[in-house]
Amino acid sequence: MGDATVTTLEGRETAVPDPVADETGRGPLRRLRTPRRPRLWFEILLIAVSYWTYSLIRNAVPEQKAEALRNADWLWELEHHLGIAFEESINHAVNGVTWLIVGMNYYYATLHFIITLAVLVWLYRSHPGRYAATRLVLFATTGVALVGYYLYPLAPPRLMTNTGFIDTVLVHDTWGSMASGDLKNMSNQYAAMPSMHIGWSVWSGLTIFALARTPWVRILGLLYPTATLLVIVATANHFWLDAVGGLICLAFGYTVARLWYGTLPYALPRTVPKPRKAPHRERTVGATRTPTEPAQAPQGSSPHPP
Template sequence: MFAGITTGTRRQTRPAGPETTASRPPLVRELLLVTALFLVYKFGRQLANGHEARAFDNADRVWSWERALHLPGEGSVQHLLLHGDTLVKAANTFYATVHFPATVAFLVYLYLRRPGHYLWSRRVLAGLTAAALVLHITVPLAPPRMLTTAGLVDTAQVYGPSVYAATPDNDAMANQFAAMPSLHFGWALMVAIGLIMATRSRWRWLWLLHPALTLLVVVGTANHYWLDAIVATALLGAVLYFVPAPKRPTRLPTASKAGRQASVPQQTPVPEPALASQQAPAPQLSEAVR
């Protein structure tokens, strides 16, 4: 009886979800795959260089669309950063140093702890990056820091640090006319969504502070428009729709509760023949007395 109870309890406490069956992909293969995707993205962005005239025309249109939609001006956010050199330098440092390391740390964590969620997140990030690359090539866009109409400060060049060359023509490492969509924001939003999906903590929703802070930084430093983040969100939503998500990990019962369930003695029903045998001596006693 107790063996059956123990076996049933162990079966109930077994974690549910894809982590029980998802196997961790080979590390070398994943490193090569992620590196290849990164190189394709970097070289693909270079294909959009040489379209400065189109990039500035598109920037004028985006600026006009934002005003027509009554979106808040990017200058209002930048004005907050320019209250002190320390704050604006911190924003520039965040823009230059957090984007890639945070995404890599996110993938490493999922690879080690949540293989099923890692595969899903890697596919979503790859799909989002591919879609963004298509827009970078077909719709070159000058960032607001280059747009005279915007009247914004190029905070990275003025206060530092900067990841871009002072003039786009001399920048051999990055395409400065690939503002839409903002992968800084798109990746940050996916990191938050992935961690919320893969964890059980009641505090997991605080991961949304990462894309919120990223949005303020990319807009405040005049590297992106509001619409760049909106388009990145729409693309991420489309990719999430087509890439099925794994189940969230379930919370396991506590050991004390399971132990109490296993230790509770259960009453065994007495068979009817046994009851009859217990009542049988009564007539015999009456006959002896008689």
């Protein structure tokens, strides 16, 4: 229904598919929710602008030092009530092994970005049909985390007063961390809740575990967020409950993607076909003729009047 008809030279009518009803007939919202091939230039630009915006907003949140320290004291007391307040013991134990804590400092400063970008590149190359949905999870997780930074300023354990936490970056003069030393003025020091080190690492780990085919790679995917949790605690950059906040943000990200695409990202097709071009309408033969071209007389009739 709705197809155009044309008259061929033999006088038969044939249907021509309506290009509007083919691909473009879908509504704009449905087209946006349909997985499609990512475009490299767009993805690079989007990730760069998004991270710049994230850093700008995160660092623009007022550093409410007094409130952040009060919240840290309250959270530390809550963990004591819950029986999970052993971050300080881990911090001291790991700090006693110089090579281990220095490695953790570099881990905290670098892998957070390297692994996340590596997983995005892998998705782009090997799972283009799942790329946009999985990226949406990451973006939604990060976006809601910004709300947490604004509403709940929180000092990391290393900045608390009247406690024995060790700032391992300062003690070991480690390069590269935005958390301490000369670089601390470039980053909001009181945005510890939620932990995006956990949010991003669990996103990376789940993606690797769900989509990788090699068993040992899938195991590494699960070990990565586990190691990250140990690192953020040992370096006194986060409480356990900061990690819980990161998981809540990640759950929000998966919910957004599930509602938008109608399924979890990993259940989408691995690849998507290239977009089809709309077919061109055939010209109606006999519909137009030049002024000098005489009309064809019906068969069996005389071309001249009697």
